[in-house]
Amino acid sequence: MIHIKLFIFNPFQVNTYVLYEESGAAVIIDPGCYSPGEAQELAGFIEKQGLTPEWLLNTHTHIDHILGNSFVHGKYDLLPAYHADGAFFVANAAIHGRSFGLEVGQVCKEYRRLEEQDTIRFGNSELRCLHTPGHADGSLCFYAVNQNFVITGDLIFFESIGRFDLPGGNYDLLEKSIREKIFTLPGHTVLYPGHGHETTVEHERMFNPFVSDAGSV
Numbered sequence: 447m448i449h450i451k452l453f454i455f456n457p458f459q460v461n462t463y464v465l466y467e468e469s470g471a472a473v474i475i476d477p478g479c480y481s482p483g484e485a486q487e488l489a490g491f492i493e494k495q496g497l498t499p500e501w502l503l504n505t506h507t508h509i510d511h512i513l514g515n516s517f518v519h520g521k522y523d524l525l526p527a528y529h530a531d532g533a534f535f536v537a538n539a540a541i542h543g544r545s546f547g548l549e550v551g552q553v554c555k556e557y558r559r560l561e562e563q564d565t566i567r568f569g570n571s572e573l574r575c576l577h578t579p580g581h582a583d584g585s586l587c588f589y590a591v592n593q594n595f596v597i598t599g600d601l602i603f604f605e606s607i608g609r610f611d612l613p614g615g616n617y618d619l620l621e622k623s624i625r626e627k628i629f630t631l632p633g634h635t636v637l638y639p640g641h642g643h644e645t646t647v648e649h650e651r652m653f654n655p656f657v658s659d660a661g662s663v
Contacts, residue, residue, distance in 0.1 A: 448571050448593055450638065453488060456480035457548075458510035461640050462488065463597055465590075466497050471569030473501040474524075475588065475597055476640060477514030480548070485517045499524060500568040503560075505599025505640060506582040507532035508612070509542045509550065519554045527558035527566075529577065531584030531614075560586060573597075576627045580620025581608030587627065595636040602628060602637060604645040607656045624650075624657050 453462040460478030472492065479485040492499060502524040504512055512535075515526045526536075535542065536555055543550035560566075562577035566588065576587040581600045588597040600608035602624055610617045628637070633648030652658055 448590055450595075451491060452638075453479070453484075453491075455484045455488075456510055456513055458546075459641055460510045460513075461638070461642075462514070463638065464488070464491065464497070464499075465568075465571075465573075465597075466495065467569045467571050469569040470496050470498050471571070472497040472499045473503055473566065473568050473573070474499050474518055474522075475503045476505055476511040476599065477502070477518045478510055478512075479514035479517060485514060488514065488518075489521060501566055502526045503566065503573075503586075503588060504528040504532065505587065505597060505601075506585040507535040507539075508582055508600070509535070509539055509546065509548065511599070511640065512536065512539065512553070513543075513548070513550070516552055516554050525556050525558050526554060527560050529561070529584030529586055530559050531579070532582065533557070534583065534614075578623035578627050579614075580610060580616055580618075580623045581614075582612065583614035585623070589631070594632060594634060595638060596628065596631070598628070598637050598639050600640040602645075602650060602654070602657075603639045603642050605650070605654050606642075607654070608640075621657055629657075 451464040455478035463475040466472035564575040566573040573588040635647045
């Protein structure tokens with residue numbers, strides 16, 4: 447069984463997730479830790495729980511979601527794993543960081559490439575990759591089929607959606623990703639977004655004013 451630990455890091459309040467099971471196998475998703483204190487909070491939890499991180503995953507590579515990649519890479523010897531279309535943002539991370547008032551140090555530019563329907567295995571658990579562009583080039587969601595939850599990054603939020611006015615953003619693509627990859631899942635599927643609190647597929651179908659079924663009638 448997958449357990450989920452949520453951290454909220456950096457000035458953008460990014461949701462960083464540690465997914466882990468009783469065996470100690472774990473994955474770290476979107477490490478947004480910016481300060482030394484945030485990095486220690488993440489590492490301290492992993493140590494206290496006796497976890498062994500096996501994957502470093504990025505839903506997308508906007509600067510607020512990759513600020514802790516170098517820390518995780520250095521501490522656990524894990525290359526970040528993301529879609530190839532997100533490599534542009536990593537290559538320009540320092541520039542993007544400065545535009546938001548963030549000082550970005552060394553960035554790990556090597557990565558493990560993920561594609562649609564790739565399977566992330568850790569311990570006895572699996573996550574399925576869903577390619578969901580629209581908010582950012584190369585956006586991915588990570589779907590735990592057996593436990594009916596999805597880590598959605600900035601694709602969809604509680605009664606809202608990700609921005610599509612940033613480089614690589616496109617509303618039509620974002621709506622298509624939501625309708626074809628998220629709204630086709632069982633209604634009780636829990637959605638864990640990149641910011642804010644969790645929601646469900648059924649709730650967003652009914653009440654999300656940007657893409658709800660009610661709004662499309």
